Every structure is written in C-alpha cells, then in structure tokens.
Amino acid sequence: MLKRLTEQKLEEILEAGISEFGERGLEQTSMNRIAARAEISVGVLYKYYENKDFFFLACVRKSLGELEKALSEIEHEEDNPLQYAERLISTLQKHCQEHPSHIRMYHELTCAGSGRFSPILAQEIEGMTAHLYSAVFEKARCNEMLRPDTDPQLFAFFFDNLLMMLQFTYCCSYYRERFRLYYNTTPENADVQIRNELLKFLKHSFTLKE
Amino acid sequence: MLKRLTEQKLEEILEAGISEFGERGLEQTSMNRIAARAEISVGVLYKYYENKDFFFLACVRKSLGELEKALSEIEHEEDNPLQYAERLISTLQKHCQEHPSHIRMYHELTCAGSGRFSPILAQEIEGMTAHLYSAVFEKARCNEMLRPDTDPQLFAFFFDNLLMMLQFTYCCSYYRERFRLYYNTTPENADVQIRNELLKFLKHSFTLKE
Amino acid sequence: MLKRLTEQKLEEILEAGISEFGERGLEQTSMNRIAARAEISVGVLYKYYENKDFFFLACVRKSLGELEKALSEIEHEEDNPLQYAERLISTLQKHCQEHPSHIRMYHELTCAGSGRFSPILAQEIEGMTAHLYSAVFEKARCNEMLRPDTDPQLFAFFFDNLLMMLQFTYCCSYYRERFRLYYNTTPENADVQIRNELLKFLKHSFTLKE
Amino acid sequence: MLKRLTEQKLEEILEAGISEFGERGLEQTSMNRIAARAEISVGVLYKYYENKDFFFLACVRKSLGELEKALSEIEHEEDNPLQYAERLISTLQKHCQEHPSHIRMYHELTCAGSGRFSPILAQEIEGMTAHLYSAVFEKARCNEMLRPDTDPQLFAFFFDNLLMMLQFTYCCSYYRERFRLYYNTTPENADVQIRNELLKFLKHSFTLKE
DNA sequence: AATGAATGAGAATTCATTCAT
C-alpha cells in the first residue's frame, strides 16, 4: 500500500527505536516490538536497515543530529566562556527534559552491550564536542580568561564529563536515584540550583572580571 | 570430578561473573558462560544463587565491598579536603587499573538492562559515597576551607560525578576512546596529568592557604 | 522453507499435541518434541499458543469438541434410556478405537500433573455429560422407567463412572492390562460382550417392559 | 551417625514418597524433595533404592500392602455378595479418608508417565482384586445369587470399575470437582448416600431374597 | 555408613532474521 516511507514515517520509526533502545537497552529491545510501536511491519524495518545494529546506529545518528542542532544554536560572545557554559547547560537541561529517551539511548551506547560500536561512535559523537570545548578553552587561555596553569584539553575533558553526568542525571533512572541521595529531590526541581552551582564550580577556574 | 567448592573457588566464581558482566553486560552474559569461565557447572551457580539476578547482585556487592575497603584505607588530615581528594583520586586510579572489570560492571548497573535494580543499588552503592563526600565538604565549609557561597551537597555531587567519569574513563571502552579524543593517549599514560589537573580544577573552589 | 500454516496443518499440530500428551503426559511432553512431531518449529507453537499450558488446553478443547460432536449425533427415542445407553456405549467404543490418544489425554488431565486445571476442566468437560445424564435419568424416573427408589443424580454419576472406565479400558495401557486380568483378551476383541454385559448390568435398574 | 535405618524411619521415608508422588505425580516429584520431607539425605535414598523408579515401586508396594491388609480384614458370610459389597465399600470409604495420598499415588500409576510400569503393576495390584471379585461372583452365580444370564468375569470387572472410581472420587482433585457437578457436595458429606445408592445399583443384578 | 554439594543433560521460551504471499 505504502508506496514509499514518507519522511515523517521515517522519523516516527527512528523515534520509536530511540524510545525502545532508551527504555530497554540495545539487547533487550526487540525489532518486532519497535515495528509494532511504529505501526509498521518488521519487513519494512529490514528493508531500510540491514539489521538491528544498523538500525541502532541510525537511531543514534538521528539523535545526535538533533543534539548538534540544539548546541549549534547557542549564541554567545566569543570571549566569554562562562556565558557560553551557562547557555550550554541551559540548553542541555532543556534538551534532557524534552528528549529523555535520546539521552538514555546515548547512555546505552556507552555500555558493554554496545561495545562493538565504541570506536566508531565515540569518535562520531564525542569528536564534535571534544573539538568544540577544547577550542573554546584554548582560546580562553590565550585570552587569559582561563588560569594560566590550566591544561585546556583536560579542562575541556572534565567540563564535558560534568555535562555528560548532568544529562544522565536528568534521564537515567540509576542516576536520578543517585541525585536524590545528594539533594533529596528530582533534578527537574533543582534546575536552577544545579545550573548555578555548576557554574560556580567552574567559575573559579576562570579569571573573569565580574 | 565432583570437587567441593573452596572458599577461594567461590571468590573465583564471583570474579568470573564480574568479568563477564563487565564485558558483556547483564543481559548478554549467560550463566552457562560464567560457569564455563569459572570451570564449574551451572548447577553450582544455581545452588549458591537463586537466579541470575541474585548472582548479579552478589557480584555487585562483592565488588562494592572491595571498593569500600580501598576507600576506607585512605588516611588524611581531617581539615584538608584537597589532600583527601588527592589520595582518593590516586586510590581510584590504582583501583581502576587493578580491577577494571569491577568498574565496568559498576557502569553496567547504571544501564537500562539493570534498571530494575536502580532503586536498591543506587542507594546501596552511592549512599556511602554521597554521605561521605557531603560530610567532608560540609565540614570543609564550616572550617572555611570551601568558598562560603558553595552548596556543599551539590559540590559533593559534582565532585563525585568527576570521580565516576574518571573511573569509567579508565575502564570502559567507549570512555577510553573518548578520552583519546581529548588527550590523544590512554588514561594510564596520563595518570599524573589527570590527577593534577583534576585537583587544580577543584582547588579553586577551596580557600586553602598554600 | 517458511511454509504458511494451513488450516489443516493447524489441526495436525493439535493432533500431534494430543498424541504426545496422551503418550507421555503433560509434564513429560516437550514443546520441541511436539514441534518436531508436527514438523514445524517451536516458534510457531509459541506464536499460536502463549505457553505450554495454553497449548495443552487447546488440545483438550479440540478433543472435547470432537467427542461432543460424536455424542450429539446419537439419535434415540426420548423415553427409552436403555436404548440411549446402548447407542452411547457403541459410540464411545467406536470413538475409543478411532481416537485413542484423545482418551489418553483425557485421562492425563485427571492426574496430579494437570491438577492446576482441575477446576476449569472438570467443569468444562464433565459439566456437559453430568447435565445430560442427570436429565436423562431424572426424566426416566418421572416416566417410571427407573426404579422409584433410585436417586437419578447418583445413578447418572455411577453410569458415567462406568463409561469413563470403559474409555480408559480401551485406551490406557494400565487399564488394558487390567482388563486382560478379568477377561484374558483385549477390549477390542470383546466389544460386543462388554457392551451387552454392561447393558445387562444397567438394565435391572430400569423397569422396562421388554 | 545412623547405624541403620530403623523400621520406623523406613516407613517414614516411604510415606514421604507416597505423599509427594500423590501430590505431584511421578515426574514432578523430586528425590531431593522427598529426602528433605523425610529428613534424610538423598544419599540414603539412593543407598536403599537404586533409582527413582525403584523407589516409586517400593512406595506403591508399601501402599498396596496396606490396602490388601484392610481388604483382607473384611468379614462376611460366604454366600452373601451384597453384604460383602457393602463392607468392601465401607472399608474403601474409610481407607480413602485415612490415606488419600495412597489412592492418589495409585491413580498416578495409571497415567502415561508411569506407563513403563503398567505390565508389572497392573498384574501386581489388580491381580489380587481381579481374582477375588471374579471368585466371589462366580460363586454367587453358582449359588444362584447372581442372575443366571450374567457373565461373572465382566460383572466383577464393572464392579471393580465402580470401586476404582469411588476411590478416585474421594481422593483426586479432578474427580472431586466432577462429583460436585453431580451431587453438589464433597464425597465425604455424601458417604452414606453414595454407599446406599451404589448398593442399590448393584442389588438388582443379584437375586437375593430379602 | 551418611551426607549433601556438584554435575550436566534437557525443558520452556524468546527473538533476530528470512522469505512466501
């Protein structure tokens, strides 16, 4: 009947995949289930995607595209890394609340079950941010906005570590439980405090005149 | 053959489990495989552990016990949080290199596949460190060693986030690949730099007279 | 191969199940074995039947349906219970020889291993005959064809007991052996005698003018 | 410790076996479970009984012994088959209520799962009663107490059929449910009616002067 | 002699993938 999968249907299929992968993990998610959720037949799934692995990759890439888009829309003054950090954190907090399954799937791909994708995906996903953050903080050091004894690469790395954990804290059940042990509420209820304290945590490494 | 299990063999079984769970994840690890790796029959596994879930929990708890032991051996001056941080990081770096599968399994339990354990395990595992770090930094603020505008709970939380990522960076393949994007080497080769830069990253939040 | 299941194949699967359940009993029959016998894959079994229990129930119900059909085809004069008994016995003797596995499975469901089904199946299977026979003999008593001091319910019950044992005697190995102890031949070889003597056994309770 | 299984312990073990076999059936009963119930080790079970089959046989034989003892204690006037039938029924009703697991196990051995024992056990168990009843009714016919057109062998067979069903009706869950469909109560509550109606059912085949 | 831990074959069930319709 369906002459060709419309653009929109394709989106739906990938979203169905992202949700399932995020909820159950790669291994525990069944292709039949995804097909049912997307209201298509498994046959179609296998027509468009060679196998489950490729479909997973397609889901990851779609999700990554959306994240990149969100991040690329952040406007900021070139020479103010703290301002950039603030907008980045805000954007991520918003993204987490709008697309929790994306983040959950993102987390899944760091797991053992997805180990075979690490070499490709780490490069593909983290490459962008690694370069972006490294550049931001290298420039900041040049501009004497970062303390001079700081290694901008490792600084960027720790910074990104904090952002990753931030996202998992919003979206993954284990990390949500863990957050409650520290702050006795859900991350959503502590949006502002999290952002502000995280900025303070970073600020002291910067040498901004305020 | 029918060889009685020694205390040591029992340890080996748990280690075999930890390795497999770390390498493949909970769902992808088969009890038969674990049994084969430990050179016992599946029957034994099911004699000692009601089912796979309980065996997994036993592995997690054994691993947690060893980590707790390592952490409890850290000596430090009560009023010097930076010194404590340094020893903590060193200890973790060592632990990561000695027991990478433990950390890998620790990471696995944050994944969707282990989601049913989140409520129990987050409390059990993170509870200890959450209290410990919160206490350390609350005290530090009382002693005016932490900047007064810092929330010690969230500070402890971010601190722990950095330590978790540190461990995953040493042990999990995705994170190892990711680290290379920032620093173009393996974490082991950058032990000292990682520790020092991480300390610098923290230091500015402290108000230590040096 | 991937051959679509025909209506007829579906029948065959149930027949395979009935045979296996009759030969080995519920617990001792494996789904793989049934699948092999029906020349299909286990997967199909589980596509059509949620689990082994449901498949067993489906087999029982198919079998019951056929028995009911055979019984409903018995024609008889309303006011002649002995004639009805005769035709009933004949029908059962024929049914036993045509579908011995059905009777064997019927016997299996009275066993401990099928105990969890007793409440459902006793009602479902015995309900029909219980009502039918009770009605027949109540009416017979009203018509003064049954001795007036007879309880028609218990009479129906004993009557059905004899018919159950008749069936088991034809189909179940233990009961076949047992029959030989009494009559030194197989039930098939004694068809006529069995029927006639059973009718005589009953007849004296009736008050028919011959 | 235990130098030798005492007579009493042996009884206990067999009773444990009878209970378990009666409750779960041959295949579903585990040797470990029986050992636990009898508070001995599996090792002992296998010391005394070569394997599960032999242990089952031992249980059956013990049970049979007790039944035979009960039946042999029935006193009756040589030439009164109806009186004998009455005492026999009473004895069985009592036996059923005192030893339901024995009867359940007896039923189990007629099932498919125990099919390999049919040739031995049918002879062993039914042989006694087959001869006894055949003799009783042959004699009755000679004495003109049984209608002359009756085949005493088949009469004995039907008679025994009714007694078997009587026992199952008291002890096996499926048959208990079935009885309720006819008489809307438990067999125990209908002891007297069952016995009387069964005797009436038989009586008309006899030619007793009352 | 008694114990009960260890063995391992076998059963139910799932799901990625194929291919007849």
Add this chain to the structure above:
DNA sequence: TATGAATGAATTCTCATTCAT
C-alpha cells in the same frame, strides 16, 4: 513493495544421580 508468519539457535533454570568428604 509490504507483510508478518515461520525458523531455530540460544538462554535460563531444574533435578536425577554421583561421589568426595
């Protein structure tokens, strides 16, 4: 082209039986 039924390898878990202690 789209469908979804069919396949069957792989997984969890059980239990009769053995044999080291």
